[in-house]
Amino acid sequence: MHQSTKIDNAISDFTRAVLPKFMQRLGSAILFTVTTQKPRTHGPAIDDLFAVTRKTPEPIRDGVVLLPAFADSGALLRRIERLIRVSPLRRMFTPGGRLMQVEMSNCGAFGWISEPSGYRYRRRDPLTGKPWPAMPGAFRALARRAAESAGFSGFDPDVCLLNRYTPGTGLSPHRDLDEADRCWPIVSVSLGLSATFMLYGNQRGGTPQLIALHDGDVLVFGGPARLAYHGVKKLAAGHHPLTGACRYNLTFRRAR
Numbered sequence: 025m026h027q028s029t030k031i032d033n034a035i036s037d038f039t040r041a042v043l044p045k046f047m048q049r050l051g052s053a054i055l056f057t058v059t060t061q062k063p064r065t066h067g068p069a070i071d072d073l074f075a076v077t078r079k080t081p082e083p084i085r086d087g088v089v090l091l092p093a094f095a096d097s098g099a100l101l102r103r104i105e106r107l108i109r110v111s112p113l114r115r116m117f118t119p120g121g122r123l124m125q126v127e128m129s130n131c132g133a134f135g136w137i138s139e140p141s142g143y144r145y146r147r148r149d150p151l152t153g154k155p156w157p158a159m160p161g162a163f164r165a166l167a168r169r170a171a172e173s174a175g176f177s178g179f180d181p182d183v184c185l186l187n188r189y190t191p192g193t194g195l196s197p198h199r200d201l202d203e204a205d206r207c208w209p210i211v212s213v214s215l216g217l218s219a220t221f222m223l224y225g226n227q228r229g230g231t232p233q234l235i236a237l238h239d240g241d242v243l244v245f246g247g248p249a250r251l252a253y254h255g256v257k258k259l260a261a262g263h264h265p266l267t268g269a270c271r272y273n274l275t276f277r278r279a280r
């Protein structure tokens with residue numbers, strides 16, 4: 025037989041007899057791998073918002089706990105994008121008429137707003153006239169688990185205030201006072217650019233304790249620290265791969 029015919033025959037034998045068996049085995053191997061993979065316990069694949077690389081909780085002071093890298097920021101940000109298409113971020117005026125630096129929106133049964141008559145929780149977004157977008161179940165679960173990890177069980181937030189900071193923007197010292205029952209903690213999630221949180225005592229003034237907050241960190245404060253004065257230093261310029269030149273904060277509260 026001619027040499028090239030022999031090679032042709034060998035190739036066609038291989039294609040007919042060996043290759044299908046090989047492909048069949050490969051298919052079974054892939055199927056085996058897929059079907060025997062355990063479901064992921066973290067990350068957006070099963071619709072939770074917990075980071076895979078959570079670190080040990082850090083007690084800051086009585087009633088204040090930092091949960092470093094607790095939240096899956098990528099998954100949270102995708103939901104935030106959807107929420108602010110419904111109720112856009114906006115800058116509000118303080119009751120005294122000053123334009124706030126931080127851009128805000130809300131999701132949940134209530135939203136926190138500033139009106140000429142004072143700070144209020146409202147069921148409807150004054151910008152759209154419609155109810156605030158519902159709080160995603162995964163947001164609620166994240167806030168509940170964060171509170172629990174900090175020693176506050178049973179937290180069921182009905183408000184999630186969305187804050188967006190750009191470089192040069194900060195939040196002056198204040199207390200979160202507009203909630204009906206202060207037995208519930210505040211759960212505060214940081215996303216994107218890092219910021220410096222200023223934690224004071226329960227009286228105005230003094231020297232703050234400075235807490236560095238990075239992407240995915242969650243700060244919980246309640247109990248004896250529930251009415252502590254707190255604020256955020258002006259954001260330094262920077263770039264974060266997920267948020268660009270800004271920081272988002274989600275503040276979960278129980279309003280009613």
Ligand SMILES: O=C(O)CCC(=O)C(=O)O
Pocket residue numbers: 185187195200212221254255256273275
């Ligand atoms: O952005 C933060 O880390 C804090 C936000 C805050 O204190 C608030 O919205 O009341």
Ligand SMILES: [Mn+2]
Pocket residue numbers: 198199200254
């Ligand atoms: Mn606050």
